[in-house]
Amino acid sequence: MALRRKLYAGSDFRRALSIEELRLIARRRVPHFAFEYVACGAEDEVTLGWNRAVFDTIRFLPRTLVDTTARHQRIDLFGREANAPLVIAPTALNGIQRHRGDVALACAAAALGIPFCLSTFSNVRLEDLALEAGGRLWMQLYVMKDRSIARAILGRADRAGYEALLVTSDANVFGLREWDRRNYREPGKLTLRNLVDVARHPRWAFDVLVPHGIPRFENVLDFLPPEARSARAGVAYLARLLVPDVTWDDVEWLRREWPRRLLLKGVLHVADARRAADLGCDGIVLTNHGGRQLDGCVSPLEVLPEIARAVGHRLAVIVDSGFRRGTDVVKAIALGARAVMVGTAPLYGLAAGGEEGVGHALGILSGEVDRVLGQLGCTSLAELGPHVLVRQQARQDPSGAA
Ligand SMILES: Cc1cc2nc3c(=O)[nH]c(=O)nc-3n(C[C@H](O)[C@H](O)[C@H](O)COP(=O)(O)O)c2cc1C
Numbered sequence: 001m002a003l004r005r006k007l008y009a010g011s012d013f014r015r016a017l018s019i020e021e022l023r024l025i026a027r028r029r030v031p032h033f034a035f036e037y038v039a040c041g042a043e044d045e046v047t048l049g050w051n052r053a054v055f056d057t058i059r060f061l062p063r064t065l066v067d068t069t070a071r072h073q074r075i076d077l078f079g080r081e082a083n084a085p086l087v088i089a090p091t092a093l094n095g096i097q098r099h100r101g102d103v104a105l106a107c108a109a110a111a112l113g114i115p116f117c118l119s120t121f122s123n124v125r126l127e128d129l130a131l132e133a134g135g136r137l138w139m140q141l142y143v144m145k146d147r148s149i150a151r152a153i154l155g156r157a158d159r160a161g162y163e164a165l166l167v168t169s170d171a172n173v174f175g176l177r178e179w180d181r182r183n184y185r186e187p188g189k190l191t192l193r194n195l196v197d198v199a200r201h202p203r204w205a206f207d208v209l210v211p212h213g214i215p216r217f218e219n220v221l222d223f224l225p226p227e228a229r230s231a232r233a234g235v236a237y238l239a240r241l242l243v244p245d246v247t248w249d250d251v252e253w254l255r256r257e258w259p260r261r262l263l264l265k266g267v268l269h270v271a272d273a274r275r276a277a278d279l280g281c282d283g284i285v286l287t288n289h290g291g292r293q294l295d296g297c298v299s300p301l302e303v304l305p306e307i308a309r310a311v312g313h314r315l316a317v318i319v320d321s322g323f324r325r326g327t328d329v330v331k332a333i334a335l336g337a338r339a340v341m342v343g344t345a346p347l348y349g350l351a352a353g354g355e356e357g358v359g360h361a362l363g364i365l366s367g368e369v370d371r372v373l374g375q376l377g378c379t380s381l382a383e384l385g386p387h388v389l390v391r392q393q394a395r396q397d398p399s400g401a402a
Contacts, residue, residue: 013353013360019324019345022361026097026351031198033183033190034096038347041291042175047299048291051322054299057392058331066377073369073381077316077339078164078261078282080136083113084366085333085381088358089290089320089343090140090166090265095123095215097351099207103132104350108358110135112366117166117341120153121238123215130160138164140265142171143250144241149223150250154258165258166285167251170266172244175293187239188232248275255280263318268298273307276315283316283338290321290343301332305386308336326368330376334384 008021011029016022027035041048075085088109094101102124109116115136118126130137139157143150154165183194190198198205208215214231217238221229228237255262264276265285276284286300286307300319308317319332320341329340342365349361373379376388 013357022348022352026348030351031201033194040177040179043295047297059390063377068374071379085339086114087341088116089341090117090119092119092121104355106133112362122219125218127160137162140166143246145243164261166263168265187236273311277311286319288321304335330372
């Protein structure tokens with residue numbers, strides 16, 4: 001008789017055993033347009049799919065009969081301990097999943113003892129977040145056409161005590177997420193079908209829309225003319241501010257201006273990784289923006305070993321895109337990453353259960369990391385390396401190293 005396997009089909013996020021089950025709860029909990037905004041990738045979603053498939057090209061080679069009772073997953077990140085090798089990635093518009101979603105994400109990160117990175121396009125002002133959430137806060141920066149915006153944001157982040165500035169370099173030519181776009185008649189205006197769907201989610205509507213209306217881009221509100229301050233008009237206006245004239249000169253400039261940790265997010269080529277190190281960056285994030293930008297792009301995992309070898313001793317190599325399991329995280333650390341950023345996974349938790357839901361998502365991931373470590377016969381992440389992996393070579397490694 002065939003096994004009757006079914007994933008959890010209820011709505012209690014506490015019963016989700018995996019990020020996949022949280023995804024399914026999130027899909028039921030929020031309107032289609034809000035879910036699709038998180039879940040979709042660019043164009044044919046080839047990058048999105050490959051971000052997951054690449055993990056299957058790497059398998060573990062465990063050792064046995066090792067006492068792993070005292071295992072832990074703490075890491076050193078910029079001279080401070082993080083309780084797990086995770087960072088919550090910057091994601092825009094978190095307020096459409098839950099009211100004050102940014103605060104919920106940051107509080108859950110603080111509770112676990114990992115950093116949270118706020119997006120330039122957040123729905124909460126960076127100063128308010130610092131007051132409400134505490135914990136380790138990083139500020140993500142989109143450098144826009146008018147450089148005075150970047151200057152103002154970094155000044156504000158400095159005064160608010162943010163630990164790091166993370167500059168995103170891979171989204172000024174914006175990816176076309178077709179499934180997301182199809183939900184709108186024109187920027188910011190949902191199709192009739194989606195409006196009906198919103199009406200079918202009263203619990204979400206009362207949390208997100210009532211009494212505050214569609215969440216606005218609070219962080220950059222001061223830079224928008226009065227007629228572009230509504231959420232709807234803001235989308236179109238901000239899209240025009242993202243222009244592709246950002247270069248290494250901007251990184252040099254930001255390095256001079258920003259006094260604390262500087263990270264560059266959007267690196268995939270080893271020459272760019274070297275250049276970031278030469279310019280004094282403290283970290284880089286290898287990413288393809290979670291499959292939301294260039295379709296048919298390499299997975300950061302493919303380039304990670306080469307980049308970690310080249311610059312891992314000079315700066316922190318962080319990686320993201322497609323991480324949904326502790327096994328994924330452990331594979332990345334074994335290939336040379338210092339930490340892993342997660343974007344979609346905590347957002348599914350947020351949509352499914354607010355701050356507690358994010359905590360649940362992070363708990364699932366760190367619980368899985370802990371189990372994998374034990375099953376590999378390791379007591380800490382420091383013991384990991386290529387020796388715990390068997391790799392099916394997906395890309396010719398020019399250095400010829402394993
Ligand atoms: C809904 C959503 C919004 C995002 N917004 C931003 C953003 O404002 N700035 C940024 O640098 N990256 C943004 N990203 C990319 C994430 O920071 C991160 O690179 C990506 O989510 C990692 O892949 P994962 O979602 O598979 O974990 C966004 C990602 C998602 C899913």
